[in-house]
């Protein structure tokens with residue numbers, strides 16, 4: 001794969017100046033010395049300018065051609081899922097390495113087309129599975145690889161929350177409808193939007209493909225996709241993973257709470273991570289190890305790895321386009337099966 005021979009920081013162009021660009025990619029690019037934010041593109045020019053100012057980037061555009069010819073060397077795609085394909089294909093044509101947000105594609109065929117275009121151009125295509133780079137996820141990988149809890153037989157990966165709530169509060173304190181959750185439900189619902197991270201973690205941790213799955217869904221509201229989904233996967237090595245995702249847990253509550261947990265059950269003990277109560281531990285016959293807790297996402301770690309990938313052409317632990325398609329294919333099929341059995 002082509003690698004960049006840039007001496008200084010790699011000039012990143014960012015497409016889509018919305019929420020994840022603002023809280024995730026912008027700060028991570030700023031913190032990684034190997035990269036720098038050079039240009040921001042958003043069809044809504046004010047958004048591009050706001051991000052440009054916040055992260056001190058030289059350029060902001062609402063014209064895609066000007067963005068591509070502004071001197072950028074690589075592209076981060078943070079636009080909504082239905083626009084990923086077009087943006088990736090344009091980057092492949094112009095020779096830019098791409099880090100694209102999840103869910104990578106709206107269909108398997110689109111995902112394959114994106115992978116083919118990037119691989120024919122000999123360019124890296126990475127997917128923004130930022131959970132892999134959390135110190136917690138990396139430690140779980142090490143614990144599993146070293147069989148600290150024996151053979152893993154079962155994993156429970158749960159995230160039930162309210163996706164920022166269906167209402168936002170406006171500047172007068174009034175409740176107003178939030179379009180964000182509606183958009184995410186129309187793009188496929190919680191398993192497609194968030195569950196892809198857990199499906200990817202299950203593959204990465206166990207290094208074993210899902211050979212069989214089943215799913216069920218519950219409807220709290222009347223979107224086509226279920227807003228609460230259970231996915232049961234059987235891996236080739238015999239281990240089971242359950243992924244449980246909800247966007248409507250406490251969604252009408254004034255004081256919402258959420259649950260984000262990983263539970264890894266092995267023949268000689270368990271690993272437990274609980275984001276909301278700050279627990280990360282290993283329980284075995286000889287006692288309990290309390291491990292350092294950290295947040296489940298890590299955009300900074302992702303850019304550290306992405307900088308290395310772009311300079312060496314070696315993917316290492318960076319999630320690939322193939323990983324992205326695999327995760328989204330299972331998440332979408334699971335959601336469709338739940339809909340069919342409604």
Ligand SMILES: NC(=O)c1ccc[n+]([C@@H]2O[C@H](COP(=O)([O-])OP(=O)(O)OC[C@H]3O[C@@H](n4cnc5c(N)ncnc54)[C@H](O)[C@@H]3O)[C@@H](O)[C@H]2O)c1
Pocket residue numbers: 015016017018019020021041042043044047078079080081083087101102103128129130193297
């Ligand atoms: N990895 C994570 O933890 C994480 C978290 C949140 C969102 N995401 C993903 O990131 C993507 C963006 O989510 P968001 O919450 O920031 O959405 P958002 O709606 O807040 O922002 C999207 C931005 O993209 C712009 N846009 C629209 N069409 C575009 C196009 N064709 N090209 C470039 N920009 C375009 C919009 O004007 C908007 O400013 C989604 O795929 C989402 O699933 C990932």
